[in-house]
Amino acid sequence: MNNKKNHNNQARIVNNVWTAIFYAIAILVIALLVFIAEKIITMGWGFWDTDFLFGAPSNTMAGGGIGPQLFNSFYLLVISLIVSFPLGLGAGIYLSQYAKKGRFLNFVRLCIETMASLPSIVVGLFGLLVFVTLADWGYTLVGGALVLTILNLPNLTRICEMAISSVSASVKEASLGLGATKWQTITKVLIPTAIQEIITGVILTAGRIFGEAAALIYTAGLTTPTLNAAAPLDSPVNPFNIFRPAETLAVHIWKLNSEGIVPDAREIATKSAAILIIMVFVFNIAARLIAKLLDKRFKGSVGAKPKKVKSKLIS
Amino acid sequence: MKGQKKSINYFVNEYIGKTIVTICGLLIVVATISIIAFICGKGLQSFLHGNISPWEMLTSTDWSPNDPKDKSYGALIFIVGSTLVSIGATLISTPIALGIAIFNNYISPKFGSTFVKPVLELFLGIPSVVYGFLGVTILVPFLRNQLGGVGFSLLAGIIVLSVMILPTIASISDDAVKGVPFEFLEGSYGLGSTRWQAIHRIIIPAAKNGILTAIVLGLARAFGEALAVQMVIGNTVKLPDSLYSPTSTLTGILTMDMSNTLNGTAWNDALWSLAMILLIISFLFILIIRMIGKRGMQNEQ
Numbered sequence: 001m002n003n004k005k006n007h008n009n010q011a012r013i014v015n016n017v018w019t020a021i022f023y024a025i026a027i028l029v030i031a032l033l034v035f036i037a038e039k040i041i042t043m044g045w046g047f048w049d050t051d052f053l054f055g056a057p058s059n060t061m062a063g064g065g066i067g068p069q070l071f072n073s074f075y076l077l078v079i080s081l082i083v084s085f086p087l088g089l090g091a092g093i094y095l096s097q098y099a100k101k102g103r104f105l106n107f108v109r110l111c112i113e114t115m116a117s118l119p120s121i122v123v124g125l126f127g128l129l130v131f132v133t134l135a136d137w138g139y140t141l142v143g144g145a146l147v148l149t150i151l152n153l154p155n156l157t158r159i160c161e162m163a164i165s166s167v168s169a170s171v172k173e174a175s176l177g178l179g180a181t182k183w184q185t186i187t188k189v190l191i192p193t194a195i196q197e198i199i200t201g202v203i204l205t206a207g208r209i210f211g212e213a214a215a216l217i218y219t220a221g222l223t224t225p226t227l228n229a230a231a232p233l234d235s236p237v238n239p240f241n242i243f244r245p246a247e248t249l250a251v252h253i254w255k256l257n258s259e260g261i262v263p264d265a266r267e268i269a270t271k272s273a274a275i276l277i278i279m280v281f282v283f284n285i286a287a288r289l290i291a292k293l294l295d296k297r298f299k300g301s302v303g304a305k306p307k308k309v310k311s312k313l314i315s
Numbered sequence: 316m317k318g319q320k321k322s323i324n325y326f327v328n329e330y331i332g333k334t335i336v337t338i339c340g341l342l343i344v345v346a347t348i349s350i351i352a353f354i355c356g357k358g359l360q361s362f363l364h365g366n367i368s369p370w371e372m373l374t375s376t377d378w379s380p381n382d383p384k385d386k387s388y389g390a391l392i393f394i395v396g397s398t399l400v401s402i403g404a405t406l407i408s409t410p411i412a413l414g415i416a417i418f419n420n421y422i423s424p425k426f427g428s429t430f431v432k433p434v435l436e437l438f439l440g441i442p443s444v445v446y447g448f449l450g451v452t453i454l455v456p457f458l459r460n461q462l463g464g465v466g467f468s469l470l471a472g473i474i475v476l477s478v479m480i481l482p483t484i485a486s487i488s489d490d491a492v493k494g495v496p497f498e499f500l501e502g503s504y505g506l507g508s509t510r511w512q513a514i515h516r517i518i519i520p521a522a523k524n525g526i527l528t529a530i531v532l533g534l535a536r537a538f539g540e541a542l543a544v545q546m547v548i549g550n551t552v553k554l555p556d557s558l559y560s561p562t563s564t565l566t567g568i569l570t571m572d573m574s575n576t577l578n579g580t581a582w583n584d585a586l587w588s589l590a591m592i593l594l595i596i597s598f599l600f601i602l603i604i605r606m607i608g609k610r611g612m613q614n615e616q
Contacts, residue, residue, distance in 0.1 A: 011508075011509050011511075011512065012509060014509070014511055015509035015510055015511040015512070018510075018511040018514075019422060019510070019511070021414070022414055022417055022418045022422045023418070023422065023423075025411055025414035025415060025418060026414075026415060026418045026422075026423075026426070026427070026430075026431050028411075029411065029415060029431065029434060029435070029481070030430055030431065030434050032478065033434045033437060033438060036441070036449060039449070039453060040445070040449065043452065086339075087339050087342060088339075089339075090335055090336040090338070090339025090340070091336070091339040091340045091342070091343055093336040093339075094336040094337055094339055094340035095340060097336075098333060098336060098337060098340075099340065107344070108340060108343065108344055110601070110605070111343055111344045111347040111348070112343055112347075113601050113604070113605075114347050114351075114597075114598060114601050115343060115346065115347045115350075117532075117535050117536075117539070117597050117598075117600060117601050118350065118539070118594070118597060119538070119539025119540070119541065119566060119593055119594075119597055120539070120541065121539070121541040121566050121569055121570060121590075121593070122350075122354060122539070122590055122593055122594050122597070123350070125354065125569065125573065125587075125590050126350045126353055126354060128573070129353050129354070129357060130349075130353060133578065150346060150350070153343060153346070154343070157343065181328070181329050182329065182333075183328055183329045183332040183333070184328075186332070187332070204436070204440070207440045208439070208440060210442070211440070211441070211442020211443070211444065211445065212442065213442065213443065213444045213542055214443065214541040214542050214566075214570065217570065217574075218573060218574070250442050250444045250445075251444075253444045253445070253448055254444050254447070254542055254546070257447070257448060257451060257546060258546075258571075266452075269448060270448075270452070273444075273445045273448050273449075276441075276442050276444075276445050277441060277445060280437060280440040280441055280442070281437065283440065284433075284436060284437060284440060
């Protein structure tokens, strides 16, 4: 009897120790993020200086800015979303509504999984081969945008598919029962119902491709011409010309670290890193805020509470 | 007849809509196949036209493409470097990620969903260059002060990568642990077990397949990561003597050397072969994950 009691006590102590360990792990992970964010932001303190944010970079002297790189990052993101979002939505609709179970669907899923797991450097090399060499565009913004599309497409497809198939079946049946066709049901019922999840997911993936660098080194290039908005659109110095080289902020950090010759390379890199981190926070917070706003708007009209978006890599 | 005209429009609509979305689906297949075809087509060149044997490339440690007298293209150093760094990172990351998954589901779901999960999402969002840059500015000087030497090392690469793959492993094992039926936990409690006993004897074994998938995915992500590792690992072309010696990875050599070489030269072709090896390995990881998934389904039946 006594022996059993001891055993129980021991089990309880072990249990408590492990509970403490789990708490320690959770706190450690949170502390690590706080440490990283704090370190980056204090090291890059002063990143909001407008001369730095919008100024032209200097190749040899200290005091250059990151204006073109920042612009390129946003412009590249917008173009790649314009290409990838319709494709991802279409593929998501296809997978959730039209695809029939069987060998072919299995193969499509294998392709999506393969695409999602491709190392970004391999996708970048594919871009180098096809867009830079074969199409003979050289290093271009559009090449970079297409490479980002390849990186982003599997995630977007999965987000759209999950969002559309999580719409409750009764909503879909009601629409079909009222005499709507399948396509009408998809465009007028399913997509509006799923839109909250889709938008949240798109913003989160946008945050991720904003910081992509490995795939862009060999596609969008390591340089930016001195931009001049007054130049004609087909001139390589017009900022909106998509057939010009475009170094993004993330690529800029890598370049400064590996071959930076400006005396303040380290300072520019830390400030740029601070901006990238802040953009990640902004994208995350924006996704959450928009999810909340849309949730409120759609709750009344749909009735069912939309499921929360899951941001996992492979489902 | 107004109604009839409309129904014809609907038919056209229906047909066009279905065709467009089907094309979108097919495009993914086409893109994936063309990536594999292009990279492999280019990667096979050095074996077909050059006089490098695939066996020599996979087993030789002599990488001297620039040597005017005796050029050789052994890639073993890079393969070993990539393997060691990703296995090391997974070894560090997995227990922590598993702890997070358990914490979020069984210890404190409320604290987990308000703090731990958002934090993991932010970790996932931090760009890899920023991780690499932090490695260079904080971790490498720290290692240099503590252990001496240059600081750029396999160890630095492992530490940076282990932070990077943590959210991947954590979120997927979180789902796996969540999928364990609640009756299992209840049954275990009913037999008088403590929470820890239920977790390590019932929950973790029941979620085994999902956790394994998470680990393999983490490994795959670590293997394919380029810039963060390249920035801290030192990039010396030699096998590591210890955990604290610099080495190179497949992704690192691709990042650095591809722009230094001319298209069509043997050196350039050899680099494309390395890219092909990287592609094949990442595809193997996907096949392993599929096998785990299949086994899981068989077990359920």
